[in-house]
Amino acid sequence: MTFATASPNPGPKQVVLKVGDPSVHLNGRWDAAPGTWWTGSGFKLFVEDLTSLTVNLGSHTTQPVAAIGLSVNYGPFTTLNVSEGTNELPLGLPTNAKKGSKSVVRINAQGWQNNRLNVESIVLNANAKPLTYNPSKIAFQFIGDSLSAGQFLDNGVDGAWPFLTGETFKAEHNINAQPGAALTDIESFGNVHGVSFQFFRTEDTGYFDTTDHNFTTPWNFKRDDPEPSHVAIHIGANDASQNITADAFVNTYLTFTDRLRVLYPHQPFFVFTPWGWPNADGTIGQYYQGSYQEIVNKRHAEGDKNVFLVDTTGWVTFADVFPANQHPNPAGHVKIAGLFTQWLEKWGLSPEHQWSTLAS
Structure with missing residues (x-):
């Protein structure tokens, strides 16, 4: 006579999350795949007893690899390359953490191009308990082009001034910035639409x-x-490069802000003037001088007083850019973020004292 052997207890199963689960807090733009578009799009997790995290990516992920930024417990974002398939991420959490410890993990698509993440599932260790991530009360919406997307930076958007500003304020931040794109809805440097179309x-x-x-x-x-609490716009360089006249640019900008105001009826708009194209001899190549002040003045004349000019004159010198392309270098982005932070504090916005969702 034979006796059946009892199967060993397999133990607790790993925790599998999908995009759409309430505990997976999304930022940026996601399609139905589900996958990311626009630089900086990603997700945040708040997890109790977290020891491991694996992201399974599908075929819509940028090939052969996509760069992501990973931050654990609000530490610096580190750059990792991920690809279609299974990607176990190095969290660097202590192996002897006490039971009940809570961790915050933030992941974003870091590249200013080739930044698609097709997230099929997120797998946590057994016994991990996903919690609800509570976003910050301050939420920036940045709109721009390569000068805001971190083009030419090794860590992409994570080193760009909008991202750095958001981190300084312990804020949420969506960055809709497309290198080469004009605001005007025209073809420009490989973009078939302008930001005035594509933002929507x-x-x-x-x-x-x-x-x-x-x-x-x-x-x-x-x-x-959350819904954005503040909207910052820095755009126009590519319109000027495509010979859009100042009058046409102003009209497009005003129409664009009309559409934004429908979406954001109470939020302040920060209209950046260009810092220009710095040259080795100390001169600055400027474009649309006076146009941004005209835009703000016309908004005010229409009764919209919640629009503010951010005058960036003198913010960026030749030492702050890559000589080959005059885009801000890493130190230049840090400088711009610092100057905008000072501007915002004088305007009346102070950084949060702590993150809304705290690790412990």
Whole structure:
């Protein structure tokens, strides 16, 4: 006679999360794949007893690799390359952490291009307990081009002034910035649409070169969680490069802010003047001088007093840019973020004293 052997207890299973689960807090733009568009898009987790985290990525992920930024418990964002398939991330958490310890993990698509993450699942260690991430009360919406997207930086958008500003204020921050794009809805440096069109779409202008997503989908702004509390716009360099006249640019900008005001009826708008293109001889190549003040003045004349000019004259010198392309270098982005932080504090906005969701 034979007796059946009892199967050993397999123990607790790993915790599997999907995009759409309440404990996976999204930022930026996501399509139905689910996958990211626009630089800086990603997700945040708040987890009790976390020891391991694996991200399984699908075929819509940028090939062969995509760069992500990873921050654990509000430490600096480190750059990692991930690819389609299984990606176990190095969290660097202590192995002897006491039971009940809580961790915050933030992950974003870091590249200023080639930044698609098709997240099929997020796998946590057994016994991990996903909690609710509570976003900051301050939430920036940045709108721009390569000068805001971190083009040419090794760590992409994570080293760019909008991202750094958001971190200083312990704020949430979405960054819709497309290198080469004009505000005007024209073809510009490989972009088939301008930001005045594309901002209202899920996809960034990279959709044009993909085989799986060659269309644009209206973005549901109710998906932004939280709703932006402050909107900052730095754009115009590519309009000038495409010979858009100052009058035409002002009209496009005003129409764009009309549409933004419908979405954001009470939020302050910060209209940046260009810091220009610094040259080795100390001169600055300028564009649309006076136009940004005209935009703010016209908004005020229409009764919208909640629009403010951020005069960046003198903020960026030749020492602050890459000589080959005159885009801000790492130190230049830090400088710009510091100057904008000073401007915001004088305006009346103070950084949060602590993050809204705290690790312990």
